[in-house]
Amino acid sequence: MRIKVIGSGSMWNEHNSASYMIDDNTLVDIPNGTCKNLFRMGINPKIIDSILITHFHGDHFFDIPFYFLLKTKADNKNINIYCSKDGKRKNHNAIKLAFPNSVKDINNDVNLKYCYNEDFSLNGYRVTKYLVDHGRMKPAYGYVFESNNKKVGFTGDTSLCENVEVMASICDYLFCDCMFIKGTDQHMGIDNIKMLIDKYPHCQYVVSHLEDNTRQVLKEENISNIIVPNDGDVIEV
Numbered sequence: 001m002r003i004k005v006i007g008s009g010s011m012w013n014e015h016n017s018a019s020y021m022i023d024d025n026t027l028v029d030i031p032n033g034t035c036k037n038l039f040r041m042g043i044n045p046k047i048i049d050s051i052l053i054t055h056f057h058g059d060h061f062f063d064i065p066f067y068f069l070l071k072t073k074a075d076n077k078n079i080n081i082y083c084s085k086d087g088k089r090k091n092h093n094a095i096k097l098a099f100p101n102s103v104k105d106i107n108n109d110v111n112l113k114y115c116y117n118e119d120f121s122l123n124g125y126r127v128t129k130y131l132v133d134h135g136r137m138k139p140a141y142g143y144v145f146e147s148n149n150k151k152v153g154f155t156g157d158t159s160l161c162e163n164v165e166v167m168a169s170i171c172d173y174l175f176c177d178c179m180f181i182k183g184t185d186q187h188m189g190i191d192n193i194k195m196l197i198d199k200y201p202h203c204q205y206v207v208s209h210l211e212d213n214t215r216q217v218l219k220e221e222n223i224s225n226i227i228v229p230n231d232g233d234v235i236e237v
């Protein structure tokens, strides 16, 4: 499994918003600017055919209209979206807002499938969806990919909750929300990740959704088990 960090930042800094590319065709989240970010990294987003959306905040799905429009011009018009049940409506509304005269064409041209299952298989991986706690934004999900006895998790935006602990307890790598120095009821912080390391030390924690001051402290503290990625970094599992 090859995971490319497309974004490791929060909304308010120069780093791209949190998203990841798995192998060559799957994205976990598609924040505003993702298509541009991929082009800048030398990747044409039309090769993406599977997108897992953790939750429907703009910094996790707002590039859907640009991606869908691009797919109408691609040879591979398959789009598989894995998300919560309200996702089809939310994506449709975003496309309608962005390109009101092209909604029908876009929907006719692409080969679109939605999957709301709690677990599913995707390109040879077994994927399990975990409900996490992102304050008032409900539902919010994390995902765990499993292949060859290795497990890689993505928490999405979340406070420290029971399912984050479940993910940390089973994963070899956990790409996790660490927006703040101190966690809140919406986002985890360095204090939460330290607690997870104490309880589940076998796991490598790849922190993301970082505010600049959080990134600074993480770099200064240089904590073992925590990987602080830059946009474009690749982790092979």
Ligand SMILES: [Zn+2]
Residues within 6 Å of the ligand: 055, 057, 134, 137, 157
């Ligand atoms: Zn969010």
Ligand SMILES: [Zn+2]
Residues within 6 Å of the ligand: 057, 059, 060, 157, 209
């Ligand atoms: Zn977010």
